[in-house]
Amino acid sequence: MGGVNYASGGSGILNTTGYLLGQRYTMDLQLYNHKIIASRIAKELGGADVASKYLGQCIYAVEIGYNDYLNNYYGEGYNSSKIYTPEQFAQLLVQTYETQLERLYNEGARKVAVFGLIRMGCMPAYKNIFGADESSCVDKLNQAAQLFNNKLQKALPKLNANLPGAIFTYINSYEIDSENVTGLGFRFTSKSCCHVPNGEIPCAALTYPCPNRDEHVHWDGAHYTEARARIFAKRAYQRQLPVEAYPYDISGLVQVPLDETDDHCSKCGHKQW
Structure with a gap:
């Protein structure tokens, strides 16, 4: 495809x-x-x-x-x-x-x-x-x-x-x-997986992302992690x-x-x- x-x-x-x-x-x-x-x-x-x-x-x-x-x-x-x-x-x-x-x-x-x-x-x-x-x-x-x-x-x-x-x-x-994302296994709903400078969106250069990214809703300052995006996509595909x-x-x-x-x-x- x-x-x-x-x-x-x-x-x-x-x-x-x-x-x-x-x-x-x-x-x-x-x-x-x-x-x-x-x-x-x-x-x-x-x-x-x-x-x-x-x-x-x-x-x-x-x-x-x-x-x-x-x-x-x-x-x-x-x-x-x-x-x-x-x-x-x-x-x-x-x-x-x-x-x-x-x-x-x-x-x-x-x-x-x-x-x-x-x-x-x-x-x-x-x-x-x-x-x-x-x-x-x-x-x-x-x-x-x-x-x-x-x-x-x-x-x-x-x-x-x-x-x-x-x-x-x-x-x-x-x-x-x-939806209640804590019930989906996400522990961090407001904290980015990577280090984000205050007031910015992309991950800071030369920093390491979190090891538990499946527990985070957000990858950086604005975007979903893959784990959250996958669940969202499934709901859009089949409500x-x-x-x-x-x-x-x-x-x-x-x-x-x-x-x-x-x-x-x-x-x-x-x-x-």
Whole structure:
């Protein structure tokens, strides 16, 4: 099994996101790269129609938006928070994102799992930056994530209704991230596995990671350890509760026949949206 990954560290929905970090591939540039790949596939298979049918069988996973907050709205050196309220900024992000997802559809995507944001305010680095104690999280970051997620959930059914054959399904990352991780064997929920300088995210250079990484939720100041990511991925693939993914989890998305996609909204129980 193979695929293509367009992800880029520091990238965002907005082209201005992360510009102080240096070179990165924004969502618009990632879509441009996908357009190139789609054209190569069309040339290889003998035409755009054949390529579209081929790409329609693929599963697309899209997760973006964190950097728009952490390296833009709430980041030092950016002006977004002076221009927009949190409500306005979430609306700007989701409207832009909606257009980008439509561009993905226009290049052949039909089955798309769109991930919401996890609890950004519980990441160790941002707890340090914003002064939250070990047992709490940064409320304004989590509230921003929920604002974004709520608007995203409302946008996806519109895409499904307006784009023939599209199945955009929502992975409720915030809900999955909110589970009791101590019951899953994690002893360290706020402490990074590697040494992280105060207020930063990557592991400090020339330092050793912890030997018990399976007991840590976070690898560095923001990112999951492999142990936590594996559990999260399993829940996204096969939900334990309906609220964790809808109308489909990824395993359900895989099973939807292409010839039924035009009629999927009558079968997916979209009243949950």
